[in-house]
Amino acid sequence: METSNFLQNGNIPKDTNNSGCNRMNLCTLALLILVVVPLLIVCFLCLHSQSPEICWAHATSPSEHRDHDIIWKWNLTDCSSFVRNGSDQKLEILQSGMYFIYAQVTRIKKIESYFTMLLYKDENIVLNQMTGTNTGENTASINFGRPYFLSKGEKLFCKVNDGLEHILTENLTYWGLYKM
Structure with missing residues:
Protein backbone atom coordinates (compact mmCIF):
# COMPACT_ATOMS: atom_id res chain seq x y z
CA MET A 1 0.00 0.00 0.00
CA GLN A 50 25.84 65.85 -21.44
CA SER A 51 24.01 67.34 -24.38
CA PRO A 52 26.40 67.22 -27.34
CA GLU A 53 27.66 70.50 -28.70
CA ILE A 54 26.99 70.58 -32.42
CA CYS A 55 29.27 72.87 -34.38
CA TRP A 56 27.78 74.25 -37.56
CA ALA A 57 29.66 76.73 -39.76
CA HIS A 58 27.74 78.13 -42.71
CA ALA A 59 28.98 80.71 -45.24
CA THR A 60 26.70 82.75 -47.51
CA SER A 61 26.69 85.99 -49.51
CA PRO A 62 30.06 85.64 -51.21
CA SER A 63 31.72 88.75 -52.57
CA GLU A 64 34.84 88.85 -54.71
CA HIS A 65 38.14 90.15 -53.46
CA ARG A 66 41.49 90.20 -55.26
CA ASP A 67 42.68 87.22 -57.36
CA HIS A 68 39.25 85.59 -57.32
CA ASP A 69 39.47 85.22 -53.53
CA ILE A 70 35.99 85.09 -52.09
CA ILE A 71 34.89 86.89 -48.95
CA TRP A 72 32.12 84.93 -47.20
CA LYS A 73 29.64 86.02 -44.57
CA TRP A 74 30.07 83.36 -41.85
CA ASN A 75 27.61 82.13 -39.26
CA LEU A 76 29.35 79.89 -36.72
CA THR A 77 27.09 78.12 -34.20
CA ASP A 78 28.69 76.40 -31.17
CA CYS A 79 32.05 76.21 -32.95
CA SER A 80 34.43 77.95 -30.54
CA SER A 81 36.35 74.74 -29.81
CA PHE A 82 36.03 73.13 -33.27
CA VAL A 83 36.60 75.70 -36.04
CA ARG A 84 37.25 79.40 -36.49
CA ASN A 85 37.11 81.83 -39.37
CA GLY A 86 40.51 83.40 -39.84
CA SER A 87 41.17 86.92 -41.07
CA ASP A 88 42.32 85.35 -44.38
CA GLN A 89 38.77 83.95 -44.96
CA LYS A 90 40.01 80.41 -44.39
CA LEU A 91 38.14 78.15 -42.00
CA GLU A 92 40.68 76.72 -39.55
CA ILE A 93 40.07 73.34 -37.90
CA LEU A 94 40.73 73.51 -34.15
CA GLN A 95 39.84 69.89 -33.28
CA SER A 96 40.58 66.80 -35.36
CA GLY A 97 37.61 64.65 -36.30
CA MET A 98 34.94 63.84 -38.86
CA TYR A 99 33.23 66.83 -40.45
CA PHE A 100 30.45 66.84 -43.00
CA ILE A 101 31.27 69.47 -45.67
CA TYR A 102 28.68 70.71 -48.13
CA ALA A 103 28.52 73.37 -50.85
CA GLN A 104 26.31 74.71 -53.59
CA VAL A 105 26.95 77.17 -56.41
CA THR A 106 24.20 78.56 -58.64
CA ARG A 107 25.02 80.15 -62.00
CA ILE A 108 22.60 82.87 -63.08
CA LYS A 109 23.80 83.84 -66.56
CA LYS A 110 24.36 81.89 -69.73
CA ILE A 111 28.12 81.37 -70.12
CA GLU A 112 30.34 79.82 -72.78
CA SER A 113 32.58 77.78 -70.46
CA TYR A 114 31.98 75.45 -67.56
CA PHE A 115 31.85 76.93 -64.09
CA THR A 116 33.73 75.25 -61.24
CA MET A 117 33.90 75.59 -57.48
CA LEU A 118 36.99 74.20 -55.77
CA LEU A 119 37.15 73.33 -52.07
CA TYR A 120 40.73 73.44 -50.82
CA LYS A 121 42.38 71.97 -47.76
CA ASP A 122 45.41 74.15 -47.16
CA GLU A 123 46.96 75.81 -50.23
CA ASN A 124 47.54 73.01 -52.73
CA ILE A 125 45.21 70.16 -51.75
CA VAL A 126 41.84 70.05 -53.51
CA LEU A 127 39.25 68.27 -51.34
CA ASN A 128 36.49 68.50 -53.89
CA GLN A 129 35.84 70.02 -57.29
CA MET A 130 32.35 70.66 -58.62
CA THR A 131 31.85 71.51 -62.27
CA GLY A 132 28.60 72.82 -63.72
CA THR A 133 27.42 72.76 -67.28
CA ASN A 134 27.39 75.56 -69.83
CA THR A 135 24.02 74.53 -71.22
CA GLY A 136 21.67 77.00 -72.81
CA GLU A 137 19.71 77.43 -69.59
CA ASN A 138 19.96 80.73 -67.75
CA THR A 139 20.43 79.08 -64.34
CA ALA A 140 22.14 75.90 -63.19
CA SER A 141 23.34 74.61 -59.82
CA ILE A 142 26.06 72.29 -58.65
CA ASN A 143 26.29 70.91 -55.14
CA PHE A 144 27.93 68.26 -53.03
CA GLY A 145 28.11 67.01 -49.48
CA ARG A 146 30.22 64.33 -47.85
CA PRO A 147 32.16 63.55 -44.66
CA TYR A 148 35.90 64.19 -44.36
CA PHE A 149 38.39 63.52 -41.60
CA LEU A 150 40.08 66.85 -40.90
CA SER A 151 43.11 67.36 -38.67
CA LYS A 152 43.77 70.17 -36.24
CA GLY A 153 45.44 73.12 -37.97
CA GLU A 154 44.12 72.44 -41.47
CA LYS A 155 42.52 75.38 -43.28
CA LEU A 156 39.64 75.21 -45.75
CA PHE A 157 38.59 77.71 -48.41
CA CYS A 158 36.64 77.89 -51.67
CA LYS A 159 37.39 79.36 -55.08
CA VAL A 160 35.25 79.75 -58.19
CA ASN A 161 37.15 79.44 -61.48
CA ASP A 162 35.46 82.35 -63.25
CA GLY A 163 34.97 84.66 -60.30
CA LEU A 164 31.51 85.58 -59.05
CA GLU A 165 30.39 87.50 -62.14
CA HIS A 166 28.05 84.69 -63.26
CA ILE A 167 27.21 83.31 -59.82
CA LEU A 168 24.12 84.01 -57.74
CA THR A 169 25.60 85.37 -54.53
CA GLU A 170 22.50 85.36 -52.34
CA ASN A 171 20.97 82.27 -50.73
CA LEU A 172 21.73 79.76 -53.49
CA THR A 173 25.52 79.89 -53.28
CA TYR A 174 26.97 78.72 -49.96
CA TRP A 175 29.24 76.24 -48.27
CA GLY A 176 29.86 75.01 -44.76
CA LEU A 177 30.44 72.14 -42.44
CA TYR A 178 29.32 70.59 -39.22
CA LYS A 179 31.14 68.36 -36.75
CA MET A 180 29.91 64.78 -36.77
Missing part, protein backbone atom coordinates in the same frame (compact mmCIF):
# COMPACT_ATOMS: atom_id res chain seq x y z
CA GLU A 2 2.72 2.27 0.72
CA THR A 3 3.98 1.89 -2.75
CA SER A 4 0.72 3.01 -4.30
CA ASN A 5 0.58 6.01 -1.97
CA PHE A 6 4.05 6.98 -3.18
CA LEU A 7 2.99 6.65 -6.83
CA GLN A 8 -0.24 8.59 -6.31
CA ASN A 9 1.48 11.57 -4.76
CA GLY A 10 4.51 11.48 -7.02
CA ASN A 11 7.99 11.36 -5.57
CA ILE A 12 7.72 14.70 -3.73
CA PRO A 13 7.69 14.36 0.00
CA LYS A 14 4.81 16.20 1.71
CA ASP A 15 7.04 17.90 4.24
CA THR A 16 9.18 19.76 1.66
CA ASN A 17 10.19 23.26 2.73
CA ASN A 18 10.52 25.82 -0.16
CA SER A 19 11.60 28.70 2.07
CA GLY A 20 15.24 28.49 0.88
CA CYS A 21 14.17 29.06 -2.72
CA ASN A 22 11.93 31.95 -1.71
CA ARG A 23 14.78 33.57 0.22
CA MET A 24 17.04 33.32 -2.84
CA ASN A 25 14.42 35.00 -5.04
CA LEU A 26 14.02 37.77 -2.47
CA CYS A 27 17.80 38.26 -2.28
CA THR A 28 18.05 38.50 -6.08
CA LEU A 29 15.22 41.01 -6.19
CA ALA A 30 16.80 43.07 -3.40
CA LEU A 31 20.13 43.05 -5.24
CA LEU A 32 18.45 44.31 -8.41
CA ILE A 33 16.62 47.05 -6.57
CA LEU A 34 19.59 48.20 -4.47
CA VAL A 35 22.38 47.97 -7.06
CA VAL A 36 21.22 47.78 -10.65
CA VAL A 37 18.36 50.29 -10.56
CA PRO A 38 20.45 53.10 -8.95
CA LEU A 39 23.26 52.38 -11.43
CA LEU A 40 20.84 52.75 -14.35
CA ILE A 41 19.49 56.00 -12.90
CA VAL A 42 23.01 57.44 -12.49
CA CYS A 43 23.94 56.45 -16.05
CA PHE A 44 20.77 58.03 -17.44
CA LEU A 45 21.36 61.28 -15.53
CA CYS A 46 24.99 61.48 -16.65
CA LEU A 47 24.16 60.87 -20.30
CA HIS A 48 21.17 63.19 -20.20
CA SER A 49 23.16 66.09 -18.73
Whole structure:
Protein backbone atom coordinates (compact mmCIF):
# COMPACT_ATOMS: atom_id res chain seq x y z
CA MET A 1 0.00 0.00 0.00
CA GLU A 2 2.72 2.27 0.72
CA THR A 3 3.98 1.89 -2.75
CA SER A 4 0.72 3.01 -4.30
CA ASN A 5 0.58 6.01 -1.97
CA PHE A 6 4.05 6.98 -3.18
CA LEU A 7 2.99 6.65 -6.83
CA GLN A 8 -0.24 8.59 -6.31
CA ASN A 9 1.48 11.57 -4.76
CA GLY A 10 4.51 11.48 -7.02
CA ASN A 11 7.99 11.36 -5.57
CA ILE A 12 7.72 14.70 -3.73
CA PRO A 13 7.69 14.36 0.00
CA LYS A 14 4.81 16.20 1.71
CA ASP A 15 7.04 17.90 4.24
CA THR A 16 9.18 19.76 1.66
CA ASN A 17 10.19 23.26 2.73
CA ASN A 18 10.52 25.82 -0.16
CA SER A 19 11.60 28.70 2.07
CA GLY A 20 15.24 28.49 0.88
CA CYS A 21 14.17 29.06 -2.72
CA ASN A 22 11.93 31.95 -1.71
CA ARG A 23 14.78 33.57 0.22
CA MET A 24 17.04 33.32 -2.84
CA ASN A 25 14.42 35.00 -5.04
CA LEU A 26 14.02 37.77 -2.47
CA CYS A 27 17.80 38.26 -2.28
CA THR A 28 18.05 38.50 -6.08
CA LEU A 29 15.22 41.01 -6.19
CA ALA A 30 16.80 43.07 -3.40
CA LEU A 31 20.13 43.05 -5.24
CA LEU A 32 18.45 44.31 -8.41
CA ILE A 33 16.62 47.05 -6.57
CA LEU A 34 19.59 48.20 -4.47
CA VAL A 35 22.38 47.97 -7.06
CA VAL A 36 21.22 47.78 -10.65
CA VAL A 37 18.36 50.29 -10.56
CA PRO A 38 20.45 53.10 -8.95
CA LEU A 39 23.26 52.38 -11.43
CA LEU A 40 20.84 52.75 -14.35
CA ILE A 41 19.49 56.00 -12.90
CA VAL A 42 23.01 57.44 -12.49
CA CYS A 43 23.94 56.45 -16.05
CA PHE A 44 20.77 58.03 -17.44
CA LEU A 45 21.36 61.28 -15.53
CA CYS A 46 24.99 61.48 -16.65
CA LEU A 47 24.16 60.87 -20.30
CA HIS A 48 21.17 63.19 -20.20
CA SER A 49 23.16 66.09 -18.73
CA GLN A 50 25.84 65.85 -21.44
CA SER A 51 24.01 67.34 -24.38
CA PRO A 52 26.40 67.22 -27.34
CA GLU A 53 27.66 70.50 -28.70
CA ILE A 54 26.99 70.58 -32.42
CA CYS A 55 29.27 72.87 -34.38
CA TRP A 56 27.78 74.25 -37.56
CA ALA A 57 29.66 76.73 -39.76
CA HIS A 58 27.74 78.13 -42.71
CA ALA A 59 28.98 80.71 -45.24
CA THR A 60 26.70 82.75 -47.51
CA SER A 61 26.69 85.99 -49.51
CA PRO A 62 30.06 85.64 -51.21
CA SER A 63 31.72 88.75 -52.57
CA GLU A 64 34.84 88.85 -54.71
CA HIS A 65 38.14 90.15 -53.46
CA ARG A 66 41.49 90.20 -55.26
CA ASP A 67 42.68 87.22 -57.36
CA HIS A 68 39.25 85.59 -57.32
CA ASP A 69 39.47 85.22 -53.53
CA ILE A 70 35.99 85.09 -52.09
CA ILE A 71 34.89 86.89 -48.95
CA TRP A 72 32.12 84.93 -47.20
CA LYS A 73 29.64 86.02 -44.57
CA TRP A 74 30.07 83.36 -41.85
CA ASN A 75 27.61 82.13 -39.26
CA LEU A 76 29.35 79.89 -36.72
CA THR A 77 27.09 78.12 -34.20
CA ASP A 78 28.69 76.40 -31.17
CA CYS A 79 32.05 76.21 -32.95
CA SER A 80 34.43 77.95 -30.54
CA SER A 81 36.35 74.74 -29.81
CA PHE A 82 36.03 73.13 -33.27
CA VAL A 83 36.60 75.70 -36.04
CA ARG A 84 37.25 79.40 -36.49
CA ASN A 85 37.11 81.83 -39.37
CA GLY A 86 40.51 83.40 -39.84
CA SER A 87 41.17 86.92 -41.07
CA ASP A 88 42.32 85.35 -44.38
CA GLN A 89 38.77 83.95 -44.96
CA LYS A 90 40.01 80.41 -44.39
CA LEU A 91 38.14 78.15 -42.00
CA GLU A 92 40.68 76.72 -39.55
CA ILE A 93 40.07 73.34 -37.90
CA LEU A 94 40.73 73.51 -34.15
CA GLN A 95 39.84 69.89 -33.28
CA SER A 96 40.58 66.80 -35.36
CA GLY A 97 37.61 64.65 -36.30
CA MET A 98 34.94 63.84 -38.86
CA TYR A 99 33.23 66.83 -40.45
CA PHE A 100 30.45 66.84 -43.00
CA ILE A 101 31.27 69.47 -45.67
CA TYR A 102 28.68 70.71 -48.13
CA ALA A 103 28.52 73.37 -50.85
CA GLN A 104 26.31 74.71 -53.59
CA VAL A 105 26.95 77.17 -56.41
CA THR A 106 24.20 78.56 -58.64
CA ARG A 107 25.02 80.15 -62.00
CA ILE A 108 22.60 82.87 -63.08
CA LYS A 109 23.80 83.84 -66.56
CA LYS A 110 24.36 81.89 -69.73
CA ILE A 111 28.12 81.37 -70.12
CA GLU A 112 30.34 79.82 -72.78
CA SER A 113 32.58 77.78 -70.46
CA TYR A 114 31.98 75.45 -67.56
CA PHE A 115 31.85 76.93 -64.09
CA THR A 116 33.73 75.25 -61.24
CA MET A 117 33.90 75.59 -57.48
CA LEU A 118 36.99 74.20 -55.77
CA LEU A 119 37.15 73.33 -52.07
CA TYR A 120 40.73 73.44 -50.82
CA LYS A 121 42.38 71.97 -47.76
CA ASP A 122 45.41 74.15 -47.16
CA GLU A 123 46.96 75.81 -50.23
CA ASN A 124 47.54 73.01 -52.73
CA ILE A 125 45.21 70.16 -51.75
CA VAL A 126 41.84 70.05 -53.51
CA LEU A 127 39.25 68.27 -51.34
CA ASN A 128 36.49 68.50 -53.89
CA GLN A 129 35.84 70.02 -57.29
CA MET A 130 32.35 70.66 -58.62
CA THR A 131 31.85 71.51 -62.27
CA GLY A 132 28.60 72.82 -63.72
CA THR A 133 27.42 72.76 -67.28
CA ASN A 134 27.39 75.56 -69.83
CA THR A 135 24.02 74.53 -71.22
CA GLY A 136 21.67 77.00 -72.81
CA GLU A 137 19.71 77.43 -69.59
CA ASN A 138 19.96 80.73 -67.75
CA THR A 139 20.43 79.08 -64.34
CA ALA A 140 22.14 75.90 -63.19
CA SER A 141 23.34 74.61 -59.82
CA ILE A 142 26.06 72.29 -58.65
CA ASN A 143 26.29 70.91 -55.14
CA PHE A 144 27.93 68.26 -53.03
CA GLY A 145 28.11 67.01 -49.48
CA ARG A 146 30.22 64.33 -47.85
CA PRO A 147 32.16 63.55 -44.66
CA TYR A 148 35.90 64.19 -44.36
CA PHE A 149 38.39 63.52 -41.60
CA LEU A 150 40.08 66.85 -40.90
CA SER A 151 43.11 67.36 -38.67
CA LYS A 152 43.77 70.17 -36.24
CA GLY A 153 45.44 73.12 -37.97
CA GLU A 154 44.12 72.44 -41.47
CA LYS A 155 42.52 75.38 -43.28
CA LEU A 156 39.64 75.21 -45.75
CA PHE A 157 38.59 77.71 -48.41
CA CYS A 158 36.64 77.89 -51.67
CA LYS A 159 37.39 79.36 -55.08
CA VAL A 160 35.25 79.75 -58.19
CA ASN A 161 37.15 79.44 -61.48
CA ASP A 162 35.46 82.35 -63.25
CA GLY A 163 34.97 84.66 -60.30
CA LEU A 164 31.51 85.58 -59.05
CA GLU A 165 30.39 87.50 -62.14
CA HIS A 166 28.05 84.69 -63.26
CA ILE A 167 27.21 83.31 -59.82
CA LEU A 168 24.12 84.01 -57.74
CA THR A 169 25.60 85.37 -54.53
CA GLU A 170 22.50 85.36 -52.34
CA ASN A 171 20.97 82.27 -50.73
CA LEU A 172 21.73 79.76 -53.49
CA THR A 173 25.52 79.89 -53.28
CA TYR A 174 26.97 78.72 -49.96
CA TRP A 175 29.24 76.24 -48.27
CA GLY A 176 29.86 75.01 -44.76
CA LEU A 177 30.44 72.14 -42.44
CA TYR A 178 29.32 70.59 -39.22
CA LYS A 179 31.14 68.36 -36.75
CA MET A 180 29.91 64.78 -36.77
